[in-house]
Amino acid sequence: MKNIASKTLIVAVCVLLGIIISIQYKTVNDVVGPDSIPSQKNKELVNELARLEEEKEGLMNELTNLENKIKKYESEASKESDYIKELSEELEKYRMFSGYEEVEGPGVEIVINEPEINDEYAHSSSIVENYDYLLDIISYLNVTGSEAISINDLRYTSYSEMLIAGEHINFNNKPIGAPIKIKAIGPSDDIESALRISGGIINLMESYGFQIEIKKHDKLTIPRYTEIKELKYAKPISDDEE
């Protein structure tokens, strides 16, 4: 009789232990998410990223130094002649506009986060598959007179394209993905109200579960375009021929 009692007790304890372990497992899953992986790979990437960022900064400094030297030549020359001064100012204007200078000014920052994985939105929850939303946002920004735009710190230029490549978008030939950060220099009040127009793009995206944040800044810095663009097919029409 005593034997049976102790055995039952052990069974009861085992059942309790089983329940506790499964509860614990479920809680961890809920907190961390279902498709989690140990952080070791993440750490490696973070380290690599830090190293590369340092390298990029060094190279960028080198480039800026070089360009400052070039500008010094130009400004010295412009002391001698007003025409040269005019020319170098014009050059600066076109370089800023076409994206070859880092610029600053008032503007807005838009941060787009993908909806949390959820059956309700499962169909169209990825910004990568819906990159035409980004094309539309850019159009909205341009309508309101933005002067410089960057997406995830890549300058938007006349030649910027978006192409789905697997699980990310190629923008300026470089991979970008969520979260998307769009910066635009221009009249920030106008831009915000244009984007927020009811039935507009932000409305539409929010209805699909995207989390969008629009912040106005007095001073935003937008990086320069880093590619060399050369036209292979198009040639200027010279006025002499006509």
Next chain:
Amino acid sequence: MNKYIIKGIILIMCIFLGILIPYQIRNNVEDNSFVSLSTIKEKQNDVDKIKKEIIDIKKLTKEQEKKFQKLEDVNDTREMIEVLEKDIEKYKTLSGFNDLEGPGIVLTVQDSDKEYIYGESDSSGIVHDADIQNILNDLKVAGAEAISISGQRVILNSPVKCGGPVIRVNNKNLIAPFVIRAIGDSKKLYAAIDAPGAYGRYLNDSRDLKLEIKEKSRIVVPRYSNTLEINYMKLVEEGE
């Protein structure tokens, strides 16, 4: 009596073990935390992005070095003016302030012939701003170097937006048919519109819009007709 002492010791050991195990697990959590797959993807994208940027910056530095050497050889004002004028032309061409010519395609997009049934809300037979935006993006992917829509040059801050029956490009109202001219590798550009799965093909097949593409050995894309005005942005000052 002895039996009870042994059992007591076992009980105490078990309690001790029970305390020790969760303590150990908690200690390990910080080192071995879990991150989600999307975080890893994000980081991987960033790493790939920066790697490519570094390659770009190296190339750009080389080009600027060449320019610097050229400037060092400049002796008088006349030569300096020449160098500057050449540079201005280069950036004007890149940003759309010059008329350009070259091989390319002419694409005409027109609303569908479908008859409108009174009261229906289906607007798939009309060309929308999003359609044009997508076509422009496809052309850029295929390496288009200059694009115009019905005579309006598309530059980097050209908005393409619907406004009732018209599409506004560069603040000019355009009405269908839209004639898109793009300079570049004409075969690639043609494929960007007409290949199976391309957006142009979808407009033609599923939406019944009328698309017509012609490859041309020489087309002309006009310059952006407004002047360049910069009101908000300025150069980043040094020494920040």
